[in-house]
Amino acid sequence: MEIRILQLIDGAKKAEGLTVIIDVFRAFSVACYTFGRGVKRHIPVGEVNFARKLKEENNDYILVGERNGITLPGFDFGNSPTQIIGADLSDRTVVHTTTAGTQGIVNANRAEEIITGSFVNASAIIRYIKQRNPKIVSLVCMGYAYEDEAEEDVLCAEYIKSALEGKVLDHNEIKERLRQDAGKRFFQPESQGWAPEGDFDLCLDFNRFNFILRAEKNDDGLFYLRKIDI
Numbered sequence: 001m002e003i004r005i006l007q008l009i010d011g012a013k014k015a016e017g018l019t020v021i022i023d024v025f026r027a028f029s030v031a032c033y034t035f036g037r038g039v040k041r042h043i044p045v046g047e048v049n050f051a052r053k054l055k056e057e058n059n060d061y062i063l064v065g066e067r068n069g070i071t072l073p074g075f076d077f078g079n080s081p082t083q084i085i086g087a088d089l090s091d092r093t094v095v096h097t098t099t100a101g102t103q104g105i106v107n108a109n110r111a112e113e114i115i116t117g118s119f120v121n122a123s124a125i126i127r128y129i130k131q132r133n134p135k136i137v138s139l140v141c142m143g144y145a146y147e148d149e150a151e152e153d154v155l156c157a158e159y160i161k162s163a164l165e166g167k168v169l170d171h172n173e174i175k176e177r178l179r180q181d182a183g184k185r186f187f188q189p190e191s192q193g194w195a196p197e198g199d200f201d202l203c204l205d206f207n208r209f210n211f212i213l214r215a216e217k218n219d220d221g222l223f224y225l226r227k228i229d230i
């Protein structure tokens, strides 16, 4: 098995084989939490206007998303697990658009198969990759604002790669490292409305979920995330 670590949108476009689009803070942690809250369908989209159009056509859809971290006007929820964990999403359809994470899914055109990547379901991802045993695994780190590499996504890629190679990295070490650096933004008073402190712990609740999320393109041209218990 050849394991490649790629970066940002360019990396998503180059990804081949079984492709894991990683966004720890916060898109694909949030996606797992929506399934934890009973969502029926989760549609990741690139464009904000397109998300709004889907809502116009389907009044019962729930809009989740942000740009540059900040909740979009008119959206039901921000890209925040703290907000999602208190929501009842039973049998609802969520449309999710984010600055970095969801862009990776819609740009991974060369991937054989796309799954999402985060620490909250990392063990399930590792088990799934082992089961599938593909020739190529692409681990794509979507980064900060999809312009700069993000420490949390790189650590998640290294965590998955190391585990596939037989070595489990220490959860507490990763968490403390992120608390001192990339995760500091969740502890700033001015960002509590859209990136609250609770998001840090919820995004770093290792292996809380025993499923992977597979992005499958439907006949209508949209991607849907399908939950597969592993």
Ligand SMILES: O=C(O)[C@H](CS(=O)(=O)O)OP(=O)(O)O
Residues within 6 Å of the ligand: 023, 025, 026, 027, 028, 066, 067, 068, 069, 070, 079, 098, 099, 100, 101, 102, 142, 143, 144, 145, 146
């Ligand atoms: O909502 C987030 O935390 C980020 C904002 S940004 O990309 O870092 O500007 O979005 P995401 O797409 O989840 O990385």
